[in-house]
Amino acid sequence: MSYQLDFASLVPYLPEFAAGVWTTIELTIISTLGGLALGTFCAQGRISNEAWLRRTCACYIEAVRNTPFIVQLFFIFFGLPALGLKMTAWQAGMIAMIINLGAYSAEIIRAGIEAAPKGQWEAGKTLGLTRRQIFMHIILPPAYQRVYPALVSQSIIVMLGSAVVSQISVEELTFAANFVQSRSFLSFESYMLAAVIYLVLAILMRQAFGLLKCIAFKNPSL
Amino acid sequence: MSLVSLDEVHKYYGENHVLKGVDLRVNAGEVVSIIGRSGSGKSTLLRCLNGLEEYQQGAVIVDNQSVENDDYKLRLLSRSVGMVFQNFNLFPHMTVGENVMLATKLVLKKSVTESRQLAEELLAKVGLADKFDAYPGNLSGGQQQRVAIARSLAMSPKVLLCDEITSALDPELVGEVLKVLEQLKEEGMTLILVTHEMNFARDVGDRVVFMNQGKVWETGPSDEVFANPQTDELKSFLAAVR
Numbered sequence: 157m158s159y160q161l162d163f164a165s166l167v168p169y170l171p172e173f174a175a176g177v178w179t180t181i182e183l184t185i186i187s188t189l190g191g192l193a194l195g196t197f198c199a200q201g202r203i204s205n206e207a208w209l210r211r212t213c214a215c216y217i218e219a220v221r222n223t224p225f226i227v228q229l230f231f232i233f234f235g236l237p238a239l240g241l242k243m244t245a246w247q248a249g250m251i252a253m254i255i256n257l258g259a260y261s262a263e264i265i266r267a268g269i270e271a272a273p274k275g276q277w278e279a280g281k282t283l284g285l286t287r288r289q290i291f292m293h294i295i296l297p298p299a300y301q302r303v304y305p306a307l308v309s310q311s312i313i314v315m316l317g318s319a320v321v322s323q324i325s326v327e328e329l330t331f332a333a334n335f336v337q338s339r340s341f342l343s344f345e346s347y348m349l350a351a352v353i354y355l356v357l358a359i360l361m362r363q364a365f366g367l368l369k370c371i372a373f374k375n376p377s378l
Numbered sequence: 379m380s381l382v383s384l385d386e387v388h389k390y391y392g393e394n395h396v397l398k399g400v401d402l403r404v405n406a407g408e409v410v411s412i413i414g415r416s417g418s419g420k421s422t423l424l425r426c427l428n429g430l431e432e433y434q435q436g437a438v439i440v441d442n443q444s445v446e447n448d449d450y451k452l453r454l455l456s457r458s459v460g461m462v463f464q465n466f467n468l469f470p471h472m473t474v475g476e477n478v479m480l481a482t483k484l485v486l487k488k489s490v491t492e493s494r495q496l497a498e499e500l501l502a503k504v505g506l507a508d509k510f511d512a513y514p515g516n517l518s519g520g521q522q523q524r525v526a527i528a529r530s531l532a533m534s535p536k537v538l539l540c541d542e543i544t545s546a547l548d549p550e551l552v553g554e555v556l557k558v559l560e561q562l563k564e565e566g567m568t569l570i571l572v573t574h575e576m577n578f579a580r581d582v583g584d585r586v587v588f589m590n591q592g593k594v595w596e597t598g599p600s601d602e603v604f605a606n607p608q609t610d611e612l613k614s615f616l617a618a619v620r
Contacts (some may be wrong), residue, residue: 275463275465278463278467279467279469281429282456283456283481283485283529283530283533284456284457284481285481286449286453294469298469298470373471375470375472375473377513378471
């Protein structure tokens with residue numbers, strides 16, 4: 157059993173890989189921002205005084221966390237058009253990623269919020285702040301800080317999960333690898349290159365989050 | 379008209395009858411110490427004065443405002459009533475200065491410059507002018523509690539509620555906090571404190587309220603109450619804490 161690795165023959169396909177990497181990065185950045193925003197909103201909804209909002213958020217979170225990502229993706233891309241909601245593959249993939257990260261990060265952020273001592277709410281209340289002001293200024297920033305490592309991991313999981321959106325022909329990195337190997341028959345090399353790029357992206361993402369941490373949390377010891 | 383008045387206040391935690399008809403009047407400028415055994419309802423009573431606890435019967439009126447379970451009314455009330463807690467409850471992610479400025483910016487809508495100036499004055503007053511940019515986690519307990527007092531004062535309250543504010547402090551740090559309270563008394567601030575500092579209650583407080591079994595058991599001018607307790611319960615309590 158012998159196999160001669162031939163990366164040189166991949167060179168003509170580098171533009172395909174580059175385009176794929178760019179789409180993956182694009183999907184990751186937008187879905188991370190959107191997903192964390194949605195997650196924050198739902199975490200707040202879960203502790204709201206309004207029962208309907210609490211229940212709606214809980215249903216959404218449980219529905220997403222207990223179904224496979226690829227089924228969510230197919231539901232959005234193939235299912236929703238039946239209701240008249242037409243979208244491109246890229247849009248569907250993006251929405252699926254945002255919805256997925258939104259649900260998981262909501263639970264993570266909620267854990268951070270619930271870890272806030274009751275006295276923090278009381279101190280805000282006695283100073284005359286509204287519930288919303290207390291949440292935004294007093295409760296949320298330390299909550300993010302507490303669960304930051306978990307949020308970083310979850311965001312990276314979603315970045316890696318973006319490989320799945322190649323299934324609806326979003327032309328991201330895995331799609332590019334698929335395409336190249338079908339043209340060149342260099343499957344081993346194509347997927348190996350894709351894997352290495354994912355690894356590098358994940359490491360870069362972790363570092364970017366590390367940098368952001370230093371800027372966002374002024375007091376490192378809470 | 380008293381600044382603070384409670385009429386026949388009853389409070390239940392489920393089946394547990396915590397306050398059993400409390401009557402109390404506090405005039406502006408008075409320093410009132412609430413003492414009693416743990417479980418006698420002193421902290422609950424204090425927390426009924428600013429709406430942190432609901433009560434089921436009776437009336438609580440502070441600064442001509444009825445204390446009710448209504449978010450908007452309680453926010454208005456919070457401008458008249460400040461509170462300092464046993465565990466400081468400073469906001470750990472904000473500097474000392476930001477802690478003091480937060481409510482003046484968000485609630486009183488003062489400008490940053492104005493808020494900052496006020497915060498600097500208040501921190502100087504509690505002896506922490508140099509800690510404006512420090513984080514609470516880097517301060518001693520006594521310093522943190524003085525920041526908490528400055529933070530309450532930023533809202534210029536008419537009455538300051540102190541809930542066992544020296545109980546979490548190391549003994550050598552108690553003095554610096556009590557000194558600030560004494561200073562506030564001299565400036566005419568109304569103080570209602572739940573406290574275990576009997577010397578402070580006797581020497582600085584105008585009046586003592588002894589709570590027992592959810593009621594105001596005995597009350598009177600500090601020196602008289604300590605020198606000459608009337609009820610057996612207060613006598614045995616004072617004997618136990620001395």
